[in-house]
Amino acid sequence: MKMASDFHAGDAFELVREADRYRPIYYAAVSGDFNPIHIDREFGQAAGFPDAILQGMCTMAWLADACTAYLGDPARVKRLRVRFSRPVVVGDVVTFRGRCVSVEGPVVRLEVEARNQRGEEVLKGAAAEGWVES
Amino acid sequence: MPIDPRHVGRRYGPFRNTVCAEQIRAFAVAVSGGVPGYFGTAHGDPHPWSVDDEAARRSPHGALVAPPTFGVTFAMKPFALACSDPELGLDLIRLLHAEQEFEHGAPVRPGDELTTEGEIVEVRSRGPLDFLTVRTETVNGAGERVLVARWTAVIRG
Numbered sequence: 001m002k003m004a005s006d007f008h009a010g011d012a013f014e015l016v017r018e019a020d021r022y023r024p025i026y027y028a029a030v031s032g033d034f035n036p037i038h039i040d041r042e043f044g045q046a047a048g049f050p051d052a053i054l055q056g057m058c059t060m061a062w063l064a065d066a067c068t069a070y071l072g073d074p075a076r077v078k079r080l081r082v083r084f085s086r087p088v089v090v091g092d093v094v095t096f097r098g099r100c101v102s103v104e105g106p107v108v109r110l111e112v113e114a115r116n117q118r119g120e121e122v123l124k125g126a127a128a129e130g131w132v133e134s
Numbered sequence: 135m136p137i138d139p140r141h142v143g144r145r146y147g148p149f150r151n152t153v154c155a156e157q158i159r160a161f162a163v164a165v166s167g168g169v170p171g172y173f174g175t176a177h178g179d180p181h182p183w184s185v186d187d188e189a190a191r192r193s194p195h196g197a198l199v200a201p202p203t204f205g206v207t208f209a210m211k212p213f214a215l216a217c218s219d220p221e222l223g224l225d226l227i228r229l230l231h232a233e234q235e236f237e238h239g240a241p242v243r244p245g246d247e248l249t250t251e252g253e254i255v256e257v258r259s260r261g262p263l264d265f266l267t268v269r270t271e272t273v274n275g276a277g278e279r280v281l282v283a284r285w286t287a288v289i290r291g
Contacts (some may be wrong), residue, residue, distance in 0.1 A: 001194075017167065026164040030157070031206045033214075037227075047227050056231035057206045061165040064202040068181050075195060075241040077202040083233045 002072045004132045007108045011100040015066035019054040019092045027058040041090075053087040059094065059114065063126055066096040067110055071130040079129035086122045093117045098128075106131050137257040137264050137289075141222055146212035146268075147251040155244040157207065158200045159185045165201065200242035205272065205281045212252020213268040213285035224266070224289055232265060232288035239279040247275035255284070262291030 024038040033055050036043040044052040060082050068074045088094055098112040108130040114123040160170035162180035182189035183199050190198045217224055242248070249272065256267040265288050272281040 020167075022169075023164075023167075026170050030161040030164040030170045031210070033206065033210065035226075037230075043227075056234065057203060057210075058165060060234055061201065061203040061206075065165060065180070068202065069179075073194075073199075074181050074184055074201050075199050075238075078238050080202060080236040081234070084231055087230070 002132070004103070004106055004108075007100060007103045007130075007132060009100055009102050011070070013066060013070040013098045015062065015069065015096045015098075017062045017065075017094055017096075019058075019088050019090055019094070021090055023058065024052055024054050024090065027055050027061075031055065031057060033057060044089075049087060049089055051090040053089050054092070056082075056084040056087075059084065059088050059122060062094060063096055063112055063114060063123065063128070066098050066112060067128040067130065070098060070100075070110070071108065071132065076130045076132055077128060078131045079127075081128075082126045083124040084122070085124040086116070086120055088116065088122050092122075094122055106133065108132055135264070135291075136259045137222060137224070137266055139257055141254050142257060144216070144219075144221070144254045145251065146215045146253070147249075147270075149208070149211050149250045151208035151248045151250070153200065153208070153242055153244055153246040153248065155187070155198050158198050158204060158242075158244060161204055161207065162201050165203075195241060195243065197243050202236065202238060204242055205236060205283055208248050209250045209252075209270045209272050209281055209283050210285065212250065212270050213287070216252070216254055216266065216268050217287055222266070224287075228290045229287050230290070231285075233267075233284070233286035235284040237282040239281065240274060240276075242274075242280055246280070248272050248280065256286075264289040264291070
């Protein structure tokens with residue numbers, strides 16, 4: 001596993017995930033978030049979207065997966081912060097591009113951009129903090 | 135319509151939750167693009183320490199560890215209850231998840247007995263948008279804090 005000396009400001013990482021038709025339903029099953037806006041196309045449309053929209057927490061889980069892969073251990077992720085700036089609609093593909101902005105002792109700070117297939121930001125201010133052993 | 139600030143301080147819980155290995159695995163697999171319950175169907179490579187018992191046993195944790203946002207399974211309830219609380223009367227079709235913050239303490243593992251409490255800590259308005267923030271705190275059976283989370287909803291006017 002990577003140690004503190006293996007992390008450097010400027011490191012980059014990337015993750016791509018797709019909100020396929022069943023993703024919000026599977027995510028509802030494992031998270032307990034069965035809000036109809038996520039699993040019912042008609043409800044999504046009534047709320048003003050082209051289809052059902054993915055749970056924001058699933059988008060955040062993808063962000064966490066991107067950070068976990070970089071940090072090397074799910075338990076190293078100590079802080080996560082996001083604003084959901086645009087819904088992820090069924091059919092969207094989201095690309096997460098992360099960057100290490102600083103390493104101070106055991107604290108690794110990360111910033112991540114998340115954009116859909118049209119290049120629109122779906123998260124704003126997405127940031128994470130990892131704690132790594134020296 | 136702005137949310138009445140008298141609701142700040144309204145509390146939900148405590149709620150108890152026992153974490154199991156299958157729940158952690160299903161969560162990691164579903165998030166990674168697979169079918170929950172069918173380990174091996176993920177295309178997105180979930181971290182092995184959240185899905186593979188053998189790899190987890192050899193890890194520094196000695197057992198599966200939950201992915202960082204697994205807290206949704208045990209800590210979202212106060213937020214969900216606040217959003218649908220008849221006393222607040224929010225219009226759910228206009229409600230979206232706006233912001234989220236997680237601060238993690240001890241790792242979450244199978245067998246953990248978790249207790250979560252939540253409180254409405256802020257209501258505010260910006261133009262036609264009304265915001266509601268619930269703070270939750272979760273501790274494990276050893277009394278260690280595992281998660282502090284801030285959940286913010288927006289109600290579009």
